[in-house]
Amino acid sequence: MRAARITRRQQDSLTSLHEAASNLRQKYAVPDVLRTHVRPVTTSSREAQWRNAAGRQLNLGAALLSLSVLADSGIEHYRGSFQNRAMYVPLGVSALALAASLFGVLDTRARSHVLRDGLYGVAAMTGVIGLGFHGYNILKRPGRFSWLNLFYAAPLGAPVALLLAGALGRGAEKVREDRSSRILGHPAGQTLGLLTSAGLAGTAAEAGLLHFRGAFQNPGMFLPVTLPPVAAGLLAASVINPGNALRRAAKACLNLTALLGFAGVAFHAYGVSRSMGGWRNWSQNLLGGPPLPAPPSFTGLALGGLAALSLVDKEQRSPST
Amino acid sequence: MREYREDQPVDFAIVGTGAGGGTLACKLAEYGFSVVAFDAGPYWRPLEDFASDEMHQSKLYWTDERIVDGENPLQLGSNNSGKSVGGSTVHFAMVSLRFRPEWFKSLSILGYGADWPIDWREMWDYYAEVEQTLKVSGPINYPWGPKRPRYPYRAHELNAAALVLAEGAEALGIGWTATPLATLSAPRGLAHPCVYRGMCVIGCSTNAKQSVLVTWLPRALEAGAEIRDLAMVGSIEHDSRGLVTGVHYLREGRWRFQKARNVVVAGYSIETPRLLLNSASGKFPQGLANSSGLVGKNLMVQANQAVWGISDREIRSYKGPPSLAITEHWNYSDEGKDFHGGYSYMSQGPLPMLWGATQSSKRGLWGQALLDEMEKYNHQVGLKIVGETLPQERNCVTLTDERDQYGLRIPRVTHSYSDNDKRLIAHSLRFMRQALQATGARDIWDETDDTCHLNGTARMGFDRKSSVVNADCRSWDIPNLWICDGSVFPTVGGVNPSLTIQAIACRTADRIRAMARRGELITT
Ligand SMILES: Cc1cc2nc3c(=O)[nH]c(=O)nc-3n(C[C@H](O)[C@H](O)[C@H](O)COP(=O)(O)OP(=O)(O)OC[C@H]3O[C@@H](n4cnc5c(N)ncnc54)[C@H](O)[C@@H]3O)c2cc1C
Numbered sequence: 102m103r104a105a106r107i108t109r110r111q112q113d114s115l116t117s118l119h120e121a122a123s124n125l126r127q128k129y130a131v132p133d134v135l136r137t138h139v140r141p142v143t144t145s146s147r148e149a150q151w152r153n154a155a156g157r158q159l160n161l162g163a164a165l166l167s168l169s170v171l172a173d174s175g176i177e178h179y180r181g182s183f184q185n186r187a188m189y190v191p192l193g194v195s196a197l198a199l200a201a202s203l204f205g206v207l208d209t210r211a212r213s214h215v216l217r218d219g220l221y222g223v224a225a226m227t228g229v230i231g232l233g234f235h236g237y238n239i240l241k242r243p244g245r246f247s248w249l250n251l252f253y254a255a256p257l258g259a260p261v262a263l264l265l266a267g268a269l270g271r272g273a274e275k276v277r278e279d280r281s282s283r284i285l286g287h288p289a290g291q292t293l294g295l296l297t298s299a300g301l302a303g304t305a306a307e308a309g310l311l312h313f314r315g316a317f318q319n320p321g322m323f324l325p326v327t328l329p330p331v332a333a334g335l336l337a338a339s340v341i342n343p344g345n346a347l348r349r350a351a352k353a354c355l356n357l358t359a360l361l362g363f364a365g366v367a368f369h370a371y372g373v374s375r376s377m378g379g380w381r382n383w384s385q386n387l388l389g390g391p392p393l394p395a396p397p398s399f400t401g402l403a404l405g406g407l408a409a410l411s412l413v414d415k416e417q418r419s420p421s422t
Numbered sequence: 423m424r425e426y427r428e429d430q431p432v433d434f435a436i437v438g439t440g441a442g443g444g445t446l447a448c449k450l451a452e453y454g455f456s457v458v459a460f461d462a463g464p465y466w467r468p469l470e471d472f473a474s475d476e477m478h479q480s481k482l483y484w485t486d487e488r489i490v491d492g493e494n495p496l497q498l499g500s501n502n503s504g505k506s507v508g509g510s511t512v513h514f515a516m517v518s519l520r521f522r523p524e525w526f527k528s529l530s531i532l533g534y535g536a537d538w539p540i541d542w543r544e545m546w547d548y549y550a551e552v553e554q555t556l557k558v559s560g561p562i563n564y565p566w567g568p569k570r571p572r573y574p575y576r577a578h579e580l581n582a583a584a585l586v587l588a589e590g591a592e593a594l595g596i597g598w599t600a601t602p603l604a605t606l607s608a609p610r611g612l613a614h615p616c617v618y619r620g621m622c623v624i625g626c627s628t629n630a631k632q633s634v635l636v637t638w639l640p641r642a643l644e645a646g647a648e649i650r651d652l653a654m655v656g657s658i659e660h661d662s663r664g665l666v667t668g669v670h671y672l673r674e675g676r677w678r679f680q681k682a683r684n685v686v687v688a689g690y691s692i693e694t695p696r697l698l699l700n701s702a703s704g705k706f707p708q709g710l711a712n713s714s715g716l717v718g719k720n721l722m723v724q725a726n727q728a729v730w731g732i733s734d735r736e737i738r739s740y741k742g743p744p745s746l747a748i749t750e751h752w753n754y755s756d757e758g759k760d761f762h763g764g765y766s767y768m769s770q771g772p773l774p775m776l777w778g779a780t781q782s783s784k785r786g787l788w789g790q791a792l793l794d795e796m797e798k799y800n801h802q803v804g805l806k807i808v809g810e811t812l813p814q815e816r817n818c819v820t821l822t823d824e825r826d827q828y829g830l831r832i833p834r835v836t837h838s839y840s841d842n843d844k845r846l847i848a849h850s851l852r853f854m855r856q857a858l859q860a861t862g863a864r865d866i867w868d869e870t871d872d873t874c875h876l877n878g879t880a881r882m883g884f885d886r887k888s889s890v891v892n893a894d895c896r897s898w899d900i901p902n903l904w905i906c907d908g909s910v911f912p913t914v915g916g917v918n919p920s921l922t923i924q925a926i927a928c929r930t931a932d933r934i935r936a937m938a939r940r941g942e943l944i945t946t
């Protein structure tokens with residue numbers, strides 16, 4: 102009758118310990134990690150499914166951003182002859198962030214994963230450090246913080262893309278855990294919405310700077326400086342002040358921005374063909390022409406924005422339980 | 423291309439298709455005049471005809487026989503004259519600078535040289551037109567002079583040689599900037615952007631360089647002008663009233679005659695006076711347009727001295743256009759100068775053969791010493807001026823009795839520096855040495871005797887006594903004879919001249935149109 106002597110409180114805490122242990126086991130079990138994509142949804146509640154979908158969309162956004170950073174830093178740092186050993190770092194980190202994101206995209210459980218979480222954290226940190234390096238690169242040149250150095254020295258926007266990939270990824274993990282989770286003291290949807298909105302605006306500014314460098318010689322070059330800022334504005338507005346019409350407009354613009362990311366690759370491929378020798382001379386023109394990997398970061402951010410929008414939507418309809 | 427008959431007078435026969443003639447041909451044709459423009463050189467197609475080979479590309483230079491003398495005889499050819507449709511701009515270095523406004527009134531404001539009969543504010547608008555046409559790539563903010571519109575294309579990335587100029591300038595506390603260049607930093611129409619291979623002064627084989635050949639002339643053809651290449655004009659004909667009637671030219675081995683209502687001479691500072699002098703007749707025994715006696719006088723070079731050194735860093739200065747960075751500090755600042763005038767200096771990127779020739783001719787290096795020096799090619803770095811020289815009548819182009827392959831009397835080019843010129847050069851060498859030293863360069867040496875652009879020999883002015891043409895480039899003596907090229911400059915300033923020449927050509931075209939509307943042109 103020893104069991105009878107266990108108080109109800111003790112029993113409760115035991116059960117929760119048990120649960121926690123099994124959760125941990127489930128979460129970090131190696132075979133589980135490997136089997137995630139062949140295993141069907143582990144939890145059947147609609148709520149969990151929905152959380153997982155939002156998380157995976159954010160993972161997908163982070164994947165595209167990481168891919169963009171990986172390819173872009175690969176090409177640009179190769180062009181810079183990897184003069185500094187640190188120039189290898191963003192390649193490695195963005196590759197890992199990409200792997201983590203793909204894992205996240207395939208992972209159908211409504212759970213975060215310590216590996217992804219950790220890698221996203223490293224990516225974000227690398228972005229911040231990279232920003233420092235690039236800033237130093239600009240400031241050490243004659244002319245310091247001048248147009249010329251903003252055009253041609255290490256770009257400030259590139260490391261920020263890695264930071265954004267990390268941030269979106271961390272957001273994905275948070276959301277998977279708990280729909281009502283808060284980031285930086287605000288509901289996750291709001292924070293992620295504002296973050297992607299700022300990211301879109303920043304990326305548009307970067308495109309604007311570089312297209313200004315290219316004298317907007319092709320009218321298509323105006324697209325990324327018009328559409329994404331509008332999308333960013335609508336996204337921010339509908340996060341702050343939700344309403345159906347605003348949300349629909351934001352969604353439409355974000356969808357277009359996502360498409361623009363792909364169209365941008367095609368535009369840039371055409372741009373490469375406009376250099377001496379065109380694609381026949383790809384080995385030089387890929388380096389000198391407009392960067393092929395840059396535009397997909399718009400797609401990544403737009404996907405992040407769409408996920409944030411649906412989060413905000415849910416948050417509105419059923420304030421945290 | 424439209425073609426005109428020789429026996430029917432065209433509105434304008436233009437001799438020379440360079441910065442002056444090519445631009446004017448375009449503008450006049452667009453204004454509806456019938457135009458035939460002659461050039462002694464061939465009509466190149468750069469994509470097919472140009473090689474990355476210094477020897478081969480000497481086909482672009484005017485290397486016909488000329489005699490040089492004076493205290494500082496000029497070295498003529500590659501560095502100052504071209505023989506191609508498109509003129510010297512086919513192998514020019516693309517530096518596209520505006521005059522300092524005060525230079526248009528050098529004499530009255532700055533106390534030297536001569537005044538121009540044109541106001542700088544008018545020129546400012548024409549400069550903008552030319553910069554647009556050439557899609558000049560320039561900095562967002564130009565550090566000197568009055569406000570100018572934004573350059574159509576953005577400045578190019580600096581190469582290591584340009585960064586050295588920037589470092590030196592910052593160390594000495596003077597301004598510097600990316601040089602405004604007439605080569606594309608982004609695609610334009612069918613033209614590719616610059617590929618930074620640095621072959622500019624032997625002719626650009628990508629068409630990124632916005633020379634007269636690829637900018638004004640296609641437009642000229644479009645508007646119905648005829649460009650007659652490989653056509654050497656030997657003399658200008660006139661009638662008994664003293665009006666010109668056309669030009670005699672040699673093409674395909676035969677002398678021919680093109681009738682014209684107006685003739686424009688645009689052969690640059692040696693060939694222009696030579697043609698006018700070679701056209702002397704019973705009526706004009708001193709040559710055409712020469713009642714002032716000033717045709718051929720006041721030849722002005724631009725000083726082109728340099729300071730060179732060796733950097734520990736790899737420079738590879740031949741990468742990219744040769745002069746990617748510039749300082750015009752000594753054009754705009756008059757403090758502490760012991761000379762009149764100004765100079766700019768730019769970063770440099772000499773090609774290997776030129777560099778070898780410089781080492782052997784200027785420093786006397788030969789054999790092993792030359793080989794050793796050439797080993798340092800990737801580390802050499804230099805600064806070079808474009809320096810103003812003052813107009814002097816003793817610097818001139820005259821005719822000798824010797825004749826060239828066309829049977830024409832060849833020119834004698836006489837040149838000596840003035841004391842003022844020498845002081846300017848000494849100042850620049852001192853200053854550039856300090857700048858180079860400040861960047862840590864070693865083994866610094868001065869190249870003391872190079873010259874570049876030519877100007878003057880048919881100056882514009884306010885009256886027929888003291889000048890050859892008026893502000894509209896119309897000769898005082900013969901109202902249907904015009905001169906429109908670098909030879910009309912009364913002073914040269916310390917910047918490369920081609921932008922100013924093209925701006926003057928644009929202005930001349932506008933003036934001609936206005937005069938035609940008012941019925942002030944000669945209609946024969
Ligand atoms: C190597 C080099 C670099 C330069 N770099 C720069 C620079 O960076 N920036 C700048 O502003 N300027 C530069 N210049 C100078 C610039 O190119 C000239 O000042 C400008 O082209 C002169 O214009 P023009 O019309 O007077 O003569 P040109 O452009 O020389 O044109 C004259 C044309 O007339 C033709 N011609 C002459 N006589 C006859 C005749 N009798 N019959 C038929 N055709 C004739 C010639 O063949 C030639 O094509 C450079 C020049 C050289 C050589």
Ligand code: SF4
Nearest residue numbers: 616617619620622626
């Ligand atoms: S460096 Fe640029 S302008 Fe010069 S020759 Fe090459 S492509 Fe032409």
